[in-house]
Amino acid sequence: MKRIHIYSLILLAATVYACKPYEKDIKPESNASIKLDFTVTQTPGYDNQVTLKSDTKGAIPYWDYVFGGTNQKDAVVVMPFAGDWYIKFFAYGAATPKYDSVKVTVSQNDPYYFSSKYWNLLTNGAAGKTWVWAMDAPDNSYYGVGPGDSPTPTWWVPSVSEFTGYGVVNDEMTFDLDKGLNYRLLHAGATTKANFALDTLNMTLKISGADISQGEKVTYNILKLTSDELSLVQQGDGWRKFWHFKRKGFIF
Structure with a gap:
């Protein structure tokens, strides 16, 4: 059929x-x-x-x-x-x-x-999975800009104090597959509910009705997605902007 x-x-x-x-x-x-x-x-x-x-x-x-x-x-x-x-x-x-x-x-x-492993890595199925900023990443790659083929933001990374001033360091992003492609952003004590689209073939992520924390409202390329890390980039012409998140509770 x-x-x-x-x-x-x-x-x-x-x-x-x-x-x-x-x-x-x-x-x-x-x-x-x-x-x-x-x-x-x-x-x-x-x-x-x-x-x-x-x-x-x-x-x-x-x-x-x-x-x-x-x-x-x-x-x-x-x-x-x-x-x-x-x-x-x-x-x-x-x-x-x-x-x-x-x-x-x-x-x-x-x-x-939902046969691709990346659905479960991102969402943990219907139960949901929460991601936070990887502020303790050993390569200091939580946010910044770098060359278009670089795995890390080598050109510019804000200091921890500067980044904290953005007001997003305590944001939480939750993805789940409970009766839909659900996304929630917790920012400054308020939760925004939205939807997401995950392309497991081209490895892209798009949020509809909201955005990732400190995002650019674009379709993001997934640089890394494991059980503990989610690294996204906005791909430009010869440059990349980086967002590096980790599973809530995970310590590098």
């Missing part, structure tokens, strides 16, 4: 859920001649994959499956995140569609979409 993966967007499941065709009372303004007839079936052993099938007559179907939508009569879609979700079915035969929904339970994040 064709798999449709959403966004940027893992695991073997045992739960199987199937919805039998049925009708439901509708509001007076709805098209009463339409009789809803559809099924929603999860794949045994891989309940992230869901087969949608409509046998509703005399109407144009539309499926809203949380992470996307389709007007195909029959479709196979993927729910990338674990949780309880409602798949909505709309049958358009008049100005007001007839509507119903089915609840599905996805047992784990999609194992195929």
Whole structure:
């Protein structure tokens, strides 16, 4: 079957859920001649994959499956995140569609979409992972500018006292895969919630709705991502700007 993966967007499941065709009372303004007839079936052993099938007559179907939508009569879609979700079915035969929904339970994040080790290194899955500034890095590489091919900011690094004056030294960044690509920035006692996109092929990171601590609101190249270190750069023409973070609690 064709798999449709959403966004940027893992695991073997045992739960199987199937919805039998049925009708439901509708509001007076709805098209009463339409009789809803559809099924929603999860794949045994891989309940992230869901087969949608409509046998509703005399109407144009539309499926809203949380992470996307389709007007195909029959479709196979993927729910990338674990949780309880409602798949909505709309049958358009008049100005007001007839509507119903089915609840599905996805047992784990999609194992195929999140197969790269870098997802877990960055986020620790649904549990989340918090990153702080690597102020104790032995190479003094927490922030600065250097040559375009350099692993460290050799041209300029602010002193600890200067950097502390920026007001970001106690910032915390948390990534998680709990029902979404979630990002939180804790700065000056306030938390900003946003989303992120991780490209594990090109090794880039983009924050939407916020930014990394002391960031430039760009797509960052990932220079290093291990269980304990996250090093990002803004790549310029012959230069790089560096951000070096560490797992909260880790000591060099």
